[in-house]
Amino acid sequence: MKFFSALSILLFSLFFACAPDVCNQSTTHKAKIKFYSYGSNPETVYSLDTISVWGLGETVEIYTKKANKDTINLPLRLTNDSSLFVIVSSSVKDTLTIKHTTAHFYISQACGYGYKQDITGIECTKHIVDSVAISNSSLEQNVKENIKLYY
Amino acid sequence: MAFASQAQSDSTIRKGLFRLNIDLLSPVYGYFSDVPKQRMGGEAMLEFSKNDTLFFLAEVGYHRMDLTKTFFQTVSSGEFLRLGVNRSLMKYNSKRDYDILYVGARVSGSVYNLQYPSFVEASPYWGSTSISVPSANYVALWTEGVLGARIETFKNLFLGFDVRGSLLIYDFNRTDYKTLFVPGFGNPQNGVSLWASYSIGYKF
Numbered sequence: 001m002k003f004f005s006a007l008s009i010l011l012f013s014l015f016f017a018c019a020p021d022v023c024n025q026s027t028t029h030k031a032k033i034k035f036y037s038y039g040s041n042p043e044t045v046y047s048l049d050t051i052s053v054w055g056l057g058e059t060v061e062i063y064t065k066k067a068n069k070d071t072i073n074l075p076l077r078l079t080n081d082s083s084l085f086v087i088v089s090s091s092v093k094d095t096l097t098i099k100h101t102t103a104h105f106y107i108s109q110a111c112g113y114g115y116k117q118d119i120t121g122i123e124c125t126k127h128i129v130d131s132v133a134i135s136n137s138s139l140e141q142n143v144k145e146n147i148k149l150y151y
Numbered sequence: 152m153a154f155a156s157q158a159q160s161d162s163t164i165r166k167g168l169f170r171l172n173i174d175l176l177s178p179v180y181g182y183f184s185d186v187p188k189q190r191m192g193g194e195a196m197l198e199f200s201k202n203d204t205l206f207f208l209a210e211v212g213y214h215r216m217d218l219t220k221t222f223f224q225t226v227s228s229g230e231f232l233r234l235g236v237n238r239s240l241m242k243y244n245s246k247r248d249y250d251i252l253y254v255g256a257r258v259s260g261s262v263y264n265l266q267y268p269s270f271v272e273a274s275p276y277w278g279s280t281s282i283s284v285p286s287a288n289y290v291a292l293w294t295e296g297v298l299g300a301r302i303e304t305f306k307n308l309f310l311g312f313d314v315r316g317s318l319l320i321y322d323f324n325r326t327d328y329k330t331l332f333v334p335g336f337g338n339p340q341n342g343v344s345l346w347a348s349y350s351i352g353y354k355f
Contacts, residue, residue, distance in 0.1 A: 027222075028274065055277065062276065078272040079280050106329040109338075112222045113270075 023111035029139040030073035031098060031119065031146045038130040038150040045070045046151050048089045056084035056095065076100050076117050076139070089151075092128040098147070099123075100139075119146060167203060168249070172196040172301075172311060172352035174212065179349075191215045192334070196350065198237075206237040206253070214334035222271045225328075229263030229288075231335025233295065249309070249354065255297035259317070261334045264288050265324060284328050291333045292321040301352060309352035317344045 035046040047070040053063040062085075063072060076083045076098060085096045099121035104113045117139040124132045130150045136143050174194035181191040194212030215228035235257035241250070267284035299313025319342045324330045330339055337344035 058277070060276070075274055075276040077277050078274050079277075083277075104327045106340075109218065109220065109331060112220050 023108065025107060025111050025114075026141070027107065027111055027114040028075065028078070029117070029141060030075050031139055032071065032073055032144065033147045033149055034071045034145045036148055036150050048151070050089065052088040054086055056086055074098070076102070078102055078115055087129075089128055094125045094127050094129045096132070096149070097123040122147060124149070167199070167201040168354050170198040170309065170352050170354045172198065172309070172350040175349045175351055176347065177212070177214065189217055194348070198352075203243065204239050206239070208237065209234055210257070212335060214332075216332035218331055222273050223267060224269040225331055226266045226268065227263055227330060227332040227334065229261055229334045231259060231261035233257040233259040233335065235295070235297075237297065237299075249303045250301065252300045253297075255299070257295040257297065259295060259335060260290065260292045261336065262288060262290055263334050265328070265330055267328050270328075289323040289330065290321070291319065291323065291336060291339065293317050293319045293336050307354045309354065311350045311352055312347065314345070314347045317346065318342065
């Protein structure tokens with residue numbers, strides 16, 4: 001009887017000894033955009049003197065007059081299938097349109113759901129930008145570059 | 152009590168039993184869980200044996216789990232049924248000795264309702280939008296292995312506890328929105344669960 005009682009108390013204690021929910025994982029990833037000199041062979045990375053970037057229709061800037069940038073990381077919308085960004089370099093504005101898909105995937109109870117986003121198309125005005133290209137359509141942690149922007 | 156290493160003598164052969172057990176753990180767990188009540192439910196088990204070695208049983212219950220996380224709330228609720236058998240590991244010392252240590256197996260199923268009343272699409276830059284996912288009914292099936300004991304604390308009144316490991320065989324939900332709790336089973340994400348139950352029983 002004592003054995004059963006002791007075992008009972010032990011099991012009861014173990015049952016309530018739950019691990020805390022902690023999320024150490026990012027649930028979204030950003031589109032990585034790298035700048036290149038148009039016509040260079042081999043391709044040469046291009047650093048902009050200053051750059052400002054914000055989402056079209058938004059008032060908060062993602063980058064504000066950042067100097068010597070050759071890469072920017074842009075968050076895509078979760079509820080729309082396209083995200084528009086205004087990119088200002090040398091006081092010239094271009095509008096970058098990224099079309100994409102968004103799908104949920106479950107991570108854990110602590111993190112909830114993450115978002116798998118894939119780029120399906122890209123357009124850019126050509127005021128100072130020459131051309132754009134998709135180099136990797138998947139937004140993932142280990143991808144170094146999603147879009148090439150040629151100046 | 153002693154382990155069954157020899158045949159029972161004629162003086163210890165009983166006429167079998169019929170016992171009703173009520174789960175104590177789910178109501179207690181529900182009472183002490185977060186506010187609003189995260190988990191609620193109850194469970195009853197009917198047990199029948201003709202020879203006090205094999206116990207045929209049916210367990211029926213209802214569980215409701217409300218998980219509120221940072222970006223979503225999900226509610227699973229529904230009934231479950233387990234059918235199975237327990238086998239005694241004990242040799243009885245007398246006709247009045249009803250204490251039992253047992254192993255058992257179950258086949259189990261649940262029809263449950265899954266809701267996501269709140270699901271937030273949260274972007275650090277673009278802002279958040281809350282959506283609601285329509286609720287739907289799903290089916291899950293699983294098997295269980297059980298190790299437990301029942302002790303007669305007063306005449307005809309038993310306290311019981313068991314630990315059980317469950318293996319999910321089938322979970323109908325294949326949507327983008329996961330089931331995080333199956334009534335009677337627990338979290339189905341890994342396909343296995345470990346559970347303990349405490350019960351009070353009455354032998355008729």
